[in-house]
Amino acid sequence: MKSDTISAIATPRGEGGIGIVRISGSHALSVADAVFRARSQKALAEAASHCAVYGCVVERDGTPVDEGLALVMRAPHSYTCEDVVELQCHGGQSVMRRVLARTWEAGARAAERGEFTKRAFLNGRIDLAQAEAVMAVVEARSDRALKMAQGHLAGHFSDRIRAMRHQILSMVAHIEAAIDFPENEVDDVLDVDLTRDITRLAEEIRGILSTANAGRILRDGLLTAIVGRPNVGKSSLLNALLREERAIVTDIPGTTRDAIEEYADVGGVPLRIIDTAGIRATEDTVERIGVERARDYAARAALVLALFDRSRPLGEEDEAILSLLKKKQAILLLTKADLPPKTTREDLLARVKAMGVVSASGSMPQVIEIAAQAKGGVDRIGFDVLTDAVCRIAYQDAAEGDEADFVADARQADALRRAEEHLRAAILTMEQEMGLDFVSIDLRSAVEALGELTGETVGDAILDEIFSKFCIGK
Numbered sequence: 001m002k003s004d005t006i007s008a009i010a011t012p013r014g015e016g017g018i019g020i021v022r023i024s025g026s027h028a029l030s031v032a033d034a035v036f037r038a039r040s041q042k043a044l045a046e047a048a049s050h051c052a053v054y055g056c057v058v059e060r061d062g063t064p065v066d067e068g069l070a071l072v073m074r075a076p077h078s079y080t081c082e083d084v085v086e087l088q089c090h091g092g093q094s095v096m097r098r099v100l101a102r103t104w105e106a107g108a109r110a111a112e113r114g115e116f117t118k119r120a121f122l123n124g125r126i127d128l129a130q131a132e133a134v135m136a137v138v139e140a141r142s143d144r145a146l147k148m149a150q151g152h153l154a155g156h157f158s159d160r161i162r163a164m165r166h167q168i169l170s171m172v173a174h175i176e177a178a179i180d181f182p183e184n185e186v187d188d189v190l191d192v193d194l195t196r197d198i199t200r201l202a203e204e205i206r207g208i209l210s211t212a213n214a215g216r217i218l219r220d221g222l223l224t225a226i227v228g229r230p231n232v233g234k235s236s237l238l239n240a241l242l243r244e245e246r247a248i249v250t251d252i253p254g255t256t257r258d259a260i261e262e263y264a265d266v267g268g269v270p271l272r273i274i275d276t277a278g279i280r281a282t283e284d285t286v287e288r289i290g291v292e293r294a295r296d297y298a299a300r301a302a303l304v305l306a307l308f309d310r311s312r313p314l315g316e317e318d319e320a321i322l323s324l325l326k327k328k329q330a331i332l333l334l335t336k337a338d339l340p341p342k343t344t345r346e347d348l349l350a351r352v353k354a355m356g357v358v359s360a361s362g363s364m365p366q367v368i369e370i371a372a373q374a375k376g377g378v379d380r381i382g383f384d385v386l387t388d389a390v391c392r393i394a395y396q397d398a399a400e401g402d403e404a405d406f407v408a409d410a411r412q413a414d415a416l417r418r419a420e421e422h423l424r425a426a427i428l429t430m431e432q433e434m435g436l437d438f439v440s441i442d443l444r445s446a447v448e449a450l451g452e453l454t455g456e457t458v459g460d461a462i463l464d465e466i467f468s469k470f471c472i473g474k
Contacts, residue, residue, distance in 0.1 A: 005031055007103040008111035009096050010473040016091030021099045022473060023087070023108055024080045024116055029072070032085035034106035035099070036070050037062075044085065049074035057087060057099050065102065066095045080116055081123035114470025118463065121455060128455030128466070129158045129412070135470050136219060136408060144268030144403055145218040151404020158454050160208075160405060164201055165450045168423075168443050171197060175440045194439065195430055202423040205416050208405065212413040214398035215406035221263055221272035222394060225297040227324065228307030229279055229317040233335035233372060237307065238275040240372035240380060241266060267387035269394040274301070279321055295324060303393060304330040310369060311339040314351055325357050330365045331389050337369040337381045345369065411466075415452040422446035 005025025011018065023031055029045045036044060038055040047053050050073055057065040068089035078084040087103075089095055104110065112118075114135075121131045133152035140146035151157060171194060226234045241264040260275040276294030298304050306321050308314065332348060334341075345367045352364065359365060366389055370382035391400065398406060407413050426442035429435075451457030 005108045006111035006115055007031070007100060007108040008116070008473040009100055010086070010116075011091060011096075013093065014091075015093065019089055019091035019096040019099075021087045021089075021096065021103060022111075022116065023085045023103055024078070024082050024111075024119065025108070026083065027107060028083040028085045031103055031106045031108045032070055032072075032087065035102040036087060038070070044070055044072055047072045049077060052088075057089060057102060059102070060105070065098050066090055076123070076125075079125070080119040081125045082119060111472060112467075113472050114467030114474060117470060117474055118467045121463075126153075127155070127158050128458060128463075129161070129408075129453055130155060131455075132408065132412075132466060134474065138471070138474065139219075141221060141263050141270035142218070142265040142268045145270055148215060148218050148403035148406050148408065151406075152408055154404070156404040157406075157408075161450055161453045164204065165447055165454075167197070167201060168447050168450070172440050172443050172447070175436045175443070179436055179440075195427060198423050198426050198430075198443075202420050202427070205420040205423070208407060209413060209416050209420070210396075211398040211402070211406040212416075214395045215403075215408050216410070217269065217394045218403065218406065219408055221270040222303055222390075223301050224271045224273045224303040224305060225294075225301035226273060226275045226305045226307065227279060227294055227298050227321055228335075229309075229315075229321065232307040232309045234275055234307055235260075236372040237305065237333070237335070237370070238262070238264075238273060240383065241271070241273060267391045269390055271303070271390065279317065279324075298324045298328070302329060303390075304328050305333055306330050306365075307333045307335050308343060308348060309336060310334040310341050310343050311336045313342050314347060319351070319355065322352060322355050322357050325365065327358070327360050329359055329393060331386065331393075332365050332367045333382075333386070334367060334369045335371065337371040411462075412453055415449050419446045419449035422449060 003026060005023065005027040007021060007023040010020040010022040025031075033044050035057055036053075036055055037058050038044065038047075038053045040053070040055075042053075044053060047070075050071075053070045053072065054067075055070060056067045059065060066089040068087060071086040071088060073079075073084040073086075075082050075084075087099055089099055117126075117131050117134050120126050121128060126134075130153050133149050136149035137146065137153055140149050175194070226237055228234050238260065242262055262273055262275075264271045264273050274297050276297050277291050279291050279294050304325060306325055308318055308321070332352070334343065334345065334348060348367055349364070357365065368382050368385050368389065370380075370386060372380065372383075407416065422442050422445040426439050426446070429438045429442055448457045452462070455463075
C-alpha cells in the first residue's frame with residue numbers, strides 16, 4: 001500500500017453550499033496546516049481529533065482563497081484509519097479546484113479512484129464486500145437497493161460468509177487430525193458428519209445464490225421497455241411511474257419519436273425504463289427509425305410493459321406488439337381503465353393464447369387494467385397491482401425483507417458458485433472413497449473462493465479492478 005498523503009474533492013461537481021476536499025495520510029495534518037489558517041492562530045496539529053476548526057484556506061503568500069472549516073480526524077479513528085483532514089468550504093467549482101491545488105502544492109498527491117476506500121480496506125477497517133457496498137450506497141436508486149447496500153456495508157453479508165468459512169476450516173482441521181492420528185478410528189463417524197455438514201453448507205450457498213438476480217436488479221436496475229401502438233398511453237405511464245411530466249403527452253399520434261430513458265422506483269425496485277415510439281406502419285422517415293428502435297429495445301429488455309388500449313378494439317398493430325413478446329418477460333397493460341371497455345382482459349388473453357405468446361418460463365403473461373390519468377378525480381387505477389407484479393418478477397426466489405443478505409454483483413455470485421462446486425466435489429470425493437486428504441483439498445478450495453468475497457484471498461489485480469469503478473474522492 002502506498003503510504004504517501006493523498007487528496008481529492010469528496011463532493012459532487014457543480015455548485016453547492018458546501019464543498020469538501022479530503023486529505024488522508026501520514027502527513028495530512030502538515031499538508032492541511034500549510035494551506036489553512038485557523039482564526040485562533042493555532043496549528044491544526046494542536047487540534048483535538050474530531051473537532052471542527054474555523055478559519056481560511058490561503059495562498060502561499062497568505063492571500064485568502066475561501067473561509068471554511070477544517071475537520072481533523074486522527075488515526076486510527078477515521079475513514080481510512082489514517083490521519084484525515086477535511087477542508088469544508090463553499091461549493092463552487094473554482095474554489096474547490098484552487099483548494100485542491102493548494103493541497104498538492106503542500107505535498108499531497110491526487111488520489112486515485114476509490115483510493116480512500118481502498119486504504120480503509122487495506123488498513124483493516126472494512127472488508128472487501130463492505131468496500132464494494134460503499135459505492136452501492138452512493139448509487140442506490142431505491143429504498144430496497146439502499147437497504148441491500150447498507151446491509152452489506154454494516155457487515156451482515158460478510159458475517160454470514162465468514163461463518164461458513166469458519167465451519168469449513170473446522171472441517172479441514174478435523175480431517176487433518178484424522179489423517180495424522182489414524183489410530184483413533186473415527187473415519188466412519190467423521191465421514192457421516194462431514195457429508196451432512198458439507199451438504200448443509202452447499203445448500204446454504206445455493207440459497208444465497210438464489211438472490212443473485214434480485215440483487216443485480218436492485219443494484220443496476222431492471223431494463224424495462226414500454227411498448228404499444230401510438231396513443232395507447234405509453235408516455236402517460238412513464239410520467240405516472242416517474243411522478244413527473246417527463247414525456248410529452250398529446251392526442252396526436254407519433255408524438256414520441258425517439259426513446260426516452262429514465263430510472264423509476266416502483267415498489268422499491270429500480271426500473272431503467274425506456275419509453276419508445278408507438279409501433280405502427282408509417283411513411284415518416286424519423287418516426288420509422290423510432291419504431292425500429294422500439295422493436296430493438298423490446299428485444300433487449302429484461303421486462304416489457306406492453307400497452308393495449310382498453311377503449312378500442314384490438315387491431316393488427318396490437319398483434320404486431322404481441323408478436324414481440326414471445327419468450328419474453330412481459331406484463332400486459334390494458335390502459336384507459338376509466339373509459340367504457342371495447343377490449344376486455346378475456347379478449348386480450350384469448351388473442352395471446354391464439355398467437356402462442358408465452359414467457360421464457362412458459363407461463364402466460366399477466367394482464368392488468370390501469371389508468372394513469374383517470375377521469376372523475378380518480379388517479380392511477382391498477383398501479384398497486386402493477387407494483388406487486390414488478391416486485392414478484394424482480395425477487396423471484398429471493399425473500400423480500402432479506403435484502404441485507406442478497407448477492408450484490410456478478411463477482412460475488414461467481415465466487416459463491418465456485419465455492420458450492422468445490423463443496424459438491426468434496427461430497428462426490430467422499431462417496432467415491434478417494435480418501436480424506438482429497439476431501440481436504442476440495443474444502444480448502446471452497447475456503448479460498450469464499451475468501452474472495454471478503455478479501456482474504458483476493459489478488460491485487462482484482463482489487464485494482466474493483467476500486468477503479470469508484471469515483472475520485474471516495
